[in-house]
Amino acid sequence: MWWSLYKKEWQESLFRFAVSLALLTAAYVFIYIFMERETPLVFAVSLAVVFLHIFYLFIMLLASLIKEWKENTSHLWMNLPVKGYVLLSAKLAAAFTQFLISISYAIVAADLILQRAVRMFEDSAAEGLTGIISMLVPLFRELIPWVLLAVTNGALQLGIAAMFIFIFSKVVRPFGWLAAIVLTVLTNYIYTWIKNIPLIERITEWTPLLKGEEIQEKIYSLYPGGAEIMDGSEGIVTNVYLGQIAAELLVLAGAFFLISWLLDRKAEL
Amino acid sequence: MxxxxxxxxxxxxxxxxxxxxxxxxxxxxxxxxxxxxxxxxxxxxxxxxxxxxxxxxxxxxxxxxxxxxxxxxxxxDITVIQELRKKIADDKIGDFILMMNQIGLKNEEILQLMEQKMASRKEEEE
Amino acid sequence: MNEPEIYLKNVTKKYLRQPALENISFQLKGSGVYGVLGENGSGKTTLLKLIAGLLRPSSGTVKVMHRPVSRLSSKDIAYLSDADSLYSFQSAQQLIHFWEKVAPDFSKDKAFSMIRELNLDVNMKIKNLSKGNRARLKLVIALSRQVPVLVMDEPLSGLDPLVREDILKLIVMNADVEQQLLILSTHEVSEVEAFLDHVIFMKDGKCILEENAEVLREQKGQSLVATMREVLA
CATH class of the missing domain: 1.10.10.10 (Winged helix-like DNA-binding domain superfamily/Winged helix DNA-binding domain)
Structure with a gap:
């Protein structure tokens, strides 16, 4: 049952996915070729790529849901004798699979681009900088899982927000979407506040996966000058805990089931 | 249909x-x-x-x-069918006579008209 | 299958402040074909969507099979929209396999036998089918569901006379009217006159008459078309 829905979502979104991959490929080629000119455009394009990935689930889920209503297939979709969480998870999973493919592609592209950048700078860089340049690629490779984790977390949050905003617009009419945006921002604000309560921090800070200090040490060992630059900014070095990730996922799952409930019980065609 | x-x-x-x-x-x-x-x-x-x-x-x-x-x-049960046929015929003839009476025909005239009609239809068939 | 039942009590539906339905109450019990008749804009579509659990009443209660309706009532209700509601990227074959997997009550065999009778090309993408064939295919899906309640919103509107006749035939042949409750809306009464067991006349969001079709003919000695003209005047 679920697989059929998942397949249907893939089929439906394939064109959008292909377009986004094509656009990204153009972006990577552009960066790869034009980076030696050091135009600010390269920087802008790179930033756009990162943002596209953070907003990937948001855009794709919203597009999928809007299309469902715009093309009247919602009449059929809403009448499927299937629980809301199954319908929505199929959409989420299809978009998430595409997100993973897209971001893997982005990482490979970034790696290649970085290698070329390193080769370029090695020839021209000043004496003291060769050290830091030579460690860029290994550092990138070591840190990329954590970047991936952060981007995925952000993308998931935004994806859930997109579903909430859309479904809520079908619960409260008109301007349900506006109310939903306000609610989302408010919830996020409260959530951040709760996360930073010392008690909550203590509850969630278990099983550290990434120790910020170790990373810092590593950087300093490669580039001793860094310690001086970073001096006095110890506060920004934080750890990533398994507990935090679990809490984050739990909250997302809760929001997801709330949205499913809204779809089943409150949403209108 | x-x-x-x-x-x-x-x-x-x-x-x-x-x-x-x-x-x-x-x-x-x-x-x-x-x-x-x-x-x-x-x-x-x-x-x-x-x-x-x-x-x-x-x-x-x-x-x-x-x-x-x-x-x-x-x-x-053939008798049931025969009775049905009889009943339908009875009803229809009753309606028919009523209608003829309503346009002022007497029973003998109706019979006469019926015989004439039957005869002409028989001729047509032959 | 349990005996089908639809129950409405003091149902009002407003869009913003504009009432679309006003204080509707009736109970439909048992299988058969129920016609919701009325002019365009009389609230037929809103009524059917409420029954199918796709809209919520502003006040009042809608129950199907003794339970308040919601989207989840779709396990008891097959809803046929008046819109082009099929996924255009699927083929008929994919559509049927999709439904077989998604709806436990869906009879694949029934669907394919209807498709064969209609001579539809199962491999053609739905977007390439003619309008009439899309309407037929949509109906095949609804009729292949073995659920107590079938809700059909204007199954005949916007189609050629020949297609309409075909679609009526498809419904009569394949709706299990001895077990299922089929409720359909139309503004063309003459075409469905002979098919209805029961009629619900709608005007300006109100239900003005709800009666058995044969009883109406017997009592009034006139056709439903004539009765409709009389009560909607």
Missing amino acids: GLTFDNNRPIYLQLMEYLYGQICRTDLKPGEKLPSVRELAVKVGVNPNTVSRTYMEMERKDIVVSKRGQGTFVTE
């Missing part, structure tokens, strides 16, 4: 008259199976429930019998 109905009268009654005609003419022979509810519904262009109701009414009047799981059959 084969039959046109007068939508001003209940359809099940009209369908019953149509089937009675078939039975009396022995287009549907004693003991013969009637079409299934669905078949007849599609054939004459009505709702299957209307056909069911028609069959039920006919069964109540012993013109047909339904056998569980097999369908509905015309009764094998």
